[in-house]
Every structure is written in C-alpha cells, then in structure tokens.
Amino acid sequence: MSSSTQNEIVDNTDAARFEIRADGKLAGFTEYRLTEKSIAFLHTEIDSHFEGRGMGSALVRGALDAARQRGLAVLPHCPFVRSWISKHEDYLDLVPADKRAAFKL
DSSP, X not given: OOSOOOEEEEEETTTTEEEEEETTEEEEEEEEEEOSXXXXXXXXXXXXXXXXXXXXXXXXXXXXXXXXXXXXXXXXXXXXXXXXXXXXXXXXXXXXXXXXXXXXX
C-alpha cells in the first residue's frame, strides 16, 4: 500500500461546489454561486480527518484556476478564500479592481 495520497479536485455543478477528494474520499469543498460573468465563493470546509495537510490550499488553488480558465471574476465572500488570495498575489487579478476594497484586498 502506497503512503502517498492522490488528491482530485472536481467541480460538482449539481451541488454548486468544488470538492477535493483524497484517495476517492470527500475531504472538503468550497461552495459557490455562479453567474454568467462571476463566481462568488461562499463557504469552504475541510473534513477534520484531513486538516493540516494543505487540502484547503489545494482546493482553493484548483477552484481559482478553474475560474481563471473560464474567464470568471472571483468574489471571495468566504474568509478562507479571501485570506488565501491575500497570500497569493498572483491570484489577486481574479478579483475585480473595483471590488477589492470591499473584500479588504
């Protein structure tokens, strides 16, 4: 049995959330509200069994990369997503310039 964990990030459109799976098990999710031009991240949760392994960071990076690929503006209502963006300035451009002050970014 391998000690490395395989992480997979999927967009579960039916549940309106990105999910991260570790070896096939749901490890966490970030809920969103989608419009034609933007994606608002509302809430992020990592299962306590998977905390401290960088799952939240991997999940947010994957969700933001997907938003960038789709040309969506990001509205980080979720404190975890907002904090992550503040620490990774190469993702700040996803938040519209006129909305950054409202998100303290």
